[in-house]
Amino acid sequence: MQKLSQTANRQPTVARGEDSGAEYVNIGEVTSPRSVKVKKVAILPLIFLIFYEVSGGPFGIEDSVGAAGPLLALVGFLVFPFIWSVPEALITAEMGTMFPVNGGYVVWVASALGPYWGFQQGWMKWLSGVIDNTLYPVLFLDYLKFAIPALGGGWPRLLATLALTIVLTYMNYRGLTIVGWVAVALGVFSILPFVVMGLVAIPKLEPSRWFEVNLHDVNWNLYLNTLFWNLNYWDSISTLAGEVENPKRTLPKALFYAFILVVLGCFFPLLIGIGTLPVNRELWTAGYFSDIAKMIGGVWLGWWIQAAAAMSNMGMFVAEMSSDSFQLLGMAERGMLPKFFGKRSRYGTPLVGILFSASGVILLSGLSFQEIVAAENFLYCFGMILEFISFVRLRMKYPAASRPYKVPLGTVGSVLMCVRPTILICVVLALSPLKVAIVSLIFVVIGLVLQPSLKYVERKRWLKFSVSADLLDLDYSTHGSADTLMQ
Numbered sequence: 001m002q003k004l005s006q007t008a009n010r011q012p013t014v015a016r017g018e019d020s021g022a023e024y025v026n027i028g029e030v031t032s033p034r035s036v037k038v039k040k041v042a043i044l045p046l047i048f049l050i051f052y053e054v055s056g057g058p059f060g061i062e063d064s065v066g067a068a069g070p071l072l073a074l075v076g077f078l079v080f081p082f083i084w085s086v087p088e089a090l091i092t093a094e095m096g097t098m099f100p101v102n103g104g105y106v107v108w109v110a111s112a113l114g115p116y117w118g119f120q121q122g123w124m125k126w127l128s129g130v131i132d133n134t135l136y137p138v139l140f141l142d143y144l145k146f147a148i149p150a151l152g153g154g155w156p157r158l159l160a161t162l163a164l165t166i167v168l169t170y171m172n173y174r175g176l177t178i179v180g181w182v183a184v185a186l187g188v189f190s191i192l193p194f195v196v197m198g199l200v201a202i203p204k205l206e207p208s209r210w211f212e213v214n215l216h217d218v219n220w221n222l223y224l225n226t227l228f229w230n231l232n233y234w235d236s237i238s239t240l241a242g243e244v245e246n247p248k249r250t251l252p253k254a255l256f257y258a259f260i261l262v263v264l265g266c267f268f269p270l271l272i273g274i275g276t277l278p279v280n281r282e283l284w285t286a287g288y289f290s291d292i293a294k295m296i297g298g299v300w301l302g303w304w305i306q307a308a309a310a311m312s313n314m315g316m317f318v319a320e321m322s323s324d325s326f327q328l329l330g331m332a333e334r335g336m337l338p339k340f341f342g343k344r345s346r347y348g349t350p351l352v353g354i355l356f357s358a359s360g361v362i363l364l365s366g367l368s369f370q371e372i373v374a375a376e377n378f379l380y381c382f383g384m385i386l387e388f389i390s391f392v393r394l395r396m397k398y399p400a401a402s403r404p405y406k407v408p409l410g411t412v413g414s415v416l417m418c419v420r421p422t423i424l425i426c427v428v429l430a431l432s433p434l435k436v437a438i439v440s441l442i443f444v445v446i447g448l449v450l451q452p453s454l455k456y457v458e459r460k461r462w463l464k465f466s467v468s469a470d471l472l473d474l475d476y477s478t479h480g481s482a483d484t485l486m487q
């Protein structure tokens with residue numbers, strides 16, 4: 001694809017209200033501009049960032065056995081990844097290398113459907129991510145309260161939640177490279193005890209327990225939400241693609257290795273836990289793996305898994321906040337949010353985005369676990385529908401555009417690939433509790449109104465908006481037909 005202008009000739013940031021008002025649809029964008037030079041994220045930290053964005057290990061998957069029994073739980077964590085995770089990861093690999101910039105799926109949707117729907121995508125996905133992040137300080141303290149009972153409730157728990165949020169937020173502030181290597185260390189620490197548990201459990205395995213099933217006693221809502229919560233968010237890593245070292249090559253590889261790590265990290269512990277002990281479904285709730293470890297290997301292994309679970313929650317928090325904050329930075333660079341959202345700290349991190357994301361976590365921390373999971377899944381589903389539409393539309397609209405990684409399917413195949421996860425989305429939405437559906441729809445409506453409200457603020461010049469000129473590689477609204485600019 002030819003560039004419209006050489007980077008050296010580009011003007012600095014274009015202030016909104018001072019340009020021609022042309023819409024932007026950018027293909028083959030360059031790396032997001034920055035005033036602070038920071039080290040890029042390499043492939044190993046990127047794999048573990050994706051791991052924590054998606055799953056973080058088997059902590060929380062116990063409910064799948066309680067909801068549906070051993071066989072359906074095992075089948076779910078083998079089949080569901082190919083229904084949902086593979087299509088989402090493939091789309092992320094193609095679109096993330098096509099647009100290797102901060103903002104990720106916001107840029108995809110804006111390029112395919114226009115800035116209005118790009119903003120809606122950003123609003124729903126950011127809100128879903130912040131809601132998701134409220135879980136992790138709470139879950140961390142749930143594991144810690146067994147050692148410190150005072151953290152079970154009241155002011156000590158509230159203050160501990162606030163302090164933990166501040167500490168983890170500061171870690172994000174200090175730099176994405178630090179966050180990435182912390183994720184590697186936490187990941188190794190969280191995975192190792194399950195490897196040890198598996199080795200100790202081999203002589204005690206009874207394979208017949210894996211095939212227990214009762215289709216008349218299945219909580220489908222809890223079962224599907226547990227699978228969905230533990231195997232989604234593959235696209236979140238795209239929001240910080242501009243911070244990745246050689247993203248056009250690194251991102252697809254990292255997604256592939258992270259997929260293997262996530263699936264094995266969920267399936268293997270279930271296989272060991274179910275096959276070693278008689279299954280009492282009522283006991284299979286969040287945190288039960290530590291009890292299984294104590295019965296298999298002793299108190300020391302149980303404590304190790306409890307510590308691993310606590311550390312895993314820290315890893316998921318810092319990974320999620322990184323994606324959420326860089327998403328806001330990417331939106332600001334495209335004039336969707338006020339310019340101050342694009343401000344970077346001296347460590348190259350999105351300062352205002354981090355503060356907004358942390359504030360959202362604190363404000364929403366009073367929600368229950370079930371409400372959080374259902375609400376984030378509901379909003380996430382709407383965002384994924386926009387991504388599927390954008391993926392297919394860009395295939396049709398720009399068939400000749402550069403795609404360093406391309407899903408090996410034609411247009412019809414791409415549509416069919418999106419059908420199965422779309423059906424699953426409809427099922428998850430249909431099974432959502434009425435209260436969660438109403439609250440989530442209210443948030444959607446807020447986003448529909450918020451975008452034109454921000455445009456009004458921009459026209460009145462109450463706040464400053466700008467679009468970085470470095471992002472305008474292909475702007476067909478200003479320069480004519482996009483087809484004439486393709487190689």
